[in-house]
């Protein structure tokens with residue numbers, strides 16, 4: 001029986017995100033501990049003679065035109081590098097909020113590369129996959145093998161996978177899109193500006209207790225600039241912090257999604273229920289991260 005060509009494109013969560021400066025090319029030099037959620041989009045590939053994409057699901061209308069979808073961008077970049085690449089029609093079920101700091105488009109693109117690798121018997125270590133990922137977007141390489149790791153540079157330097165303890169979490173998005181370039185711009189750094197000197201905690205091998213204290217000592221440097229553009233992010237963080245047993249509340253990526261961490265899945269579920277009842281129109285999800 002051939003394996004079905006389908007995969008989950010999990011939400012990417014930046015548990016920490018420190019900006020070390022702005023490079024001469026305008027991109028920001030980051031160090032971020034990235035984890036992945038149990039929730040995400042779904043992608044299927046039906047092999048066929050032409051590369052195509054169909055998008056459905058609750059957040060499909062926000063994801064832009066199919067022609068501009070990162071699934072097709074990544075696939076074309078791979079096809080340019082692998083002669084005779086077999087492809088087909090992708091079916092994307094879009095559930096994650098769009099322009100939300102949880103890398104939905106990046107994770108979809110990475111999922112497409114994984115499926116094309118499977119169809120064409122390419123190992124995930126193949127340089128063409130990594131090149132296509134990097135050229136698709138800064139967050140795509142880390143999503144290629146969605147496991148927790150430290151990401152550096154503009155996303156092109158990846159640490160080894162980390163075996164983080166499972167974290168029980170709530171994700172909240174107030175359903176306002178936040179454009180990543182606008183948030184980086186609001187930081188106000190000049191090309192070549194160096195902010196180094198910030199010590200990033202060593203999170204490798206941390207146990208659950210010390211992981212939480214390391215996370216608390218870290219931050220997301222994009223939180224303040226994102227909040228200056230969309231103050232509702234502050235409201236989401238406040239609501240999260242008011243829930244019972246919330247150990248940490250922080251924004252992911254360039255926002256607007258915020259995550260809360262809890263000791264047990266029951267506490268996370270109760271917090272999600274509470275936030276959803278207060279803000280029925282927001283996107284609220286209890287999940288786990290690792």
Ligand SMILES: C[C@@](CO)(OP(=O)(O)O)[C@H](O)COP(=O)(O)OP(=O)(O)OC[C@H]1O[C@@H](n2ccc(N)nc2=O)[C@H](O)[C@@H]1O
Pocket residue numbers: 014017026027028029030032100101102103104106136137138139140153154155180181184252253254255
């Ligand atoms: C901020 C992060 C953190 O993981 O996540 P999101 O908020 O997008 O989820 C990422 O660095 C986003 O990655 P991604 O969304 O793939 O970025 P890209 O499409 O490559 O870049 C969009 C724009 O963001 C800015 N950019 C991006 C990454 C980076 N390290 N420095 C930057 O200055 C640039 O202006 C760039 O033109």
Ligand SMILES: Nc1ncnc2c1ncn2[C@@H]1O[C@H](COP(=O)(O)OP(=O)(O)O)[C@@H](O)[C@H]1O
Pocket residue numbers: 062063064068069070071097098099100101102103104105106108109139178180253254255
């Ligand atoms: N598969 C996709 N899913 C979501 N957005 C996509 C996709 N392909 C292209 N895009 C475009 O990418 C932009 C960033 O979307 P997304 O990856 O959701 O942002 P973020 O990384 O901030 O969560 C959106 O404005 C959207 O138009």
